[in-house]
Amino acid sequence: MEVFDFEDVQLIPNKCIVQSRSECDTSIQLGKRTFKIPVVPANMQTVINEELAEWFAANDYFYIMHRFDEAARKPFIQKMHEKGLFASISVGIKDNEFDFIRELAAEKIIPEYITIDVAHGHSEYVIDMIHFIKEYLPESFLIAGNVGTPEGVRELELAGADATKVGVGPGRVCITKLKTGFGTGGWQLAAIRLCAKAATKPIIADGGIRHNGDIAKAIRFGARMVMIGSLLAAHVESPGTSREIDGKVFKEYFGSASEYQKGEHKNVEGKIEMIPTRGHLADTLIEMQQDLQSAISYAGGNSLKALRHVDYVLVRNTIYNGDR
Numbered sequence: 364m365e366v367f368d369f370e371d372v373q374l375i376p377n378k379c380i381v382q383s384r385s386e387c388d389t390s391i392q393l394g395k396r397t398f399k400i401p402v403v404p405a406n407m408q409t410v411i412n413e414e415l416a417e418w419f420a421a422n423d424y425f426y427i428m429h430r431f432d433e434a435a436r437k438p439f440i441q442k443m444h445e446k447g448l449f450a451s452i453s454v455g456i457k458d459n460e461f462d463f464i465r466e467l468a469a470e471k472i473i474p475e476y477i478t479i480d481v482a483h484g485h486s487e488y489v490i491d492m493i494h495f496i497k498e499y500l501p502e503s504f505l506i507a508g509n510v511g512t513p514e515g516v517r518e519l520e521l522a523g524a525d526a527t528k529v530g531v532g533p534g535r536v537c538i539t540k541l542k543t544g545f546g547t548g549g550w551q552l553a554a555i556r557l558c559a560k561a562a563t564k565p566i567i568a569d570g571g572i573r574h575n576g577d578i579a580k581a582i583r584f585g586a587r588m589v590m591i592g593s594l595l596a597a598h599v600e601s602p603g604t605s606r607e608i609d610g611k612v613f614k615e616y617f618g619s620a621s622e623y624q625k626g627e628h629k630n631v632e633g634k635i636e637m638i639p640t641r642g643h644l645a646d647t648l649i650e651m652q653q654d655l656q657s658a659i660s661y662a663g664g665n666s667l668k669a670l671r672h673v674d675y676v677l678v679r680n681t682i683y684n685g686d687r
């Protein structure tokens with residue numbers, strides 16, 4: 364099996380067909396909606412909160428609210444709907460989550476998007492939850508994950524998932540590879556490629572994006588969208604707690620399976636990082652869009668489709684050209 368990661372690949376330019384990069388269309392459809400860019404912030408407590416979710420939805424960006432404030436989810440959906448915005452929530456697979464889905468269905472509170480968010484998503488229990496959600500809330504677009512294999516993608520799709528999320532262990536604050544020996548950390552891009560070949564529905568590539576160019580690479584290898592944590596954390600608006608260290612302001616970015624999230628040291632597969640505070644999230648998203656527009660122009664097209672078939676070379680670890 365050929366394995367490689369984002370830093371090992373460079374895409375090869377084609378003749379440009381646009382007069383300006385602004386002609387390149389970065390929009391992408393997921394479910395019934397079209398979004399400005401193929402990027403979704405990670406459904407983590409230091410990346411997204413209700414205020415940001417509202418901003419993302421109101422500005423035509425996709426978002427997935429995290430699942431770590433369980434009781435807030437129902438009023439969140441209602442609040443989004445009162446404001447005419449789409450609701451996109453996460454669920455786990457414990458028994459109370461089945462009750463929650465039943466409750467939403469009984470009260471006809473129907474989120475437009477639901478994501479089943481479990482570390483090891485290739486599981487009978489996740490498949491049970493997919494069946495359950497499809498029975499009780501068939502109108503919701505259902506994303507299930509995370510998986511790291513073509514078999515995982517196929518089984519979740521077959522169970523009824525409308526999209527699957529791919530990535531086990533490539534995240535910036537992930538220590539799954541170190542703690543268990545498993546995952547797609549270090550070869551996430553090759554895993555996206557394998558999974559996309561098996562997929563008949565969209566896949567969301569989750570974790571490991573370190574540069575804006577990695578978004579174009581993920582799309583080249585079959586992702587419909589990418590989920591991003593670290594690059595979208597630590598902005599002025601980000602929910603992580605700020606701390607001043609040696610006169611510089613940092614924000615917390617911690618893993619959802621870290622002890623900071625769990626409140627105990629049990630099955631810990633995540634850590635914390637302090638990231639220097641960046642500017643405003645809106646500016647980072649605009650830069651991501653501009654970089655993608657440029658990537659599309661290098662691909663020789665005027666929409667994201669152009670990225671899907673560009674040639675590439677494997678040049679191991681050369682992303683910095685020795686400039687690091």
Ligand SMILES: NC(=O)C1=CN([C@@H]2O[C@H](COP(=O)(O)OP(=O)(O)OC[C@H]3O[C@@H](n4cnc5c(N)ncnc54)[C@H](OP(=O)(O)O)[C@@H]3O)[C@@H](O)[C@H]2O)C=CC1
Nearest residue numbers: 455456480481482483509530531532533539619620630632
């Ligand atoms: N994308 C990634 O690589 C990873 C992401 N995460 C994130 O961390 C958060 C916590 O997730 P998670 O650890 O799934 O915790 P959850 O609390 O969501 O656990 C999911 C359920 O599955 C059970 N389970 C059995 N085997 C596993 C396994 N190998 N991994 C995970 N659950 C298992 C758990 O039971 P029990 O706890 O008793 O075992 C629990 O009932 C999620 O938001 C997840 O996305 C975590 C690790 C990797």
Ligand SMILES: Nc1nc2c(ncn2[C@@H]2O[C@H](COP(=O)(O)O)[C@@H](O)[C@H]2O)c(=O)[nH]1
Nearest residue numbers: 405534535537570571592593618619620633
């Ligand atoms: N193994 C773990 N993975 C985690 C944890 N918390 C979140 N995640 C995953 O990371 C991505 C974000 O990755 P990034 O490279 O963009 O920072 C996120 O979407 C989850 O899938 C964790 O505690 N352990």
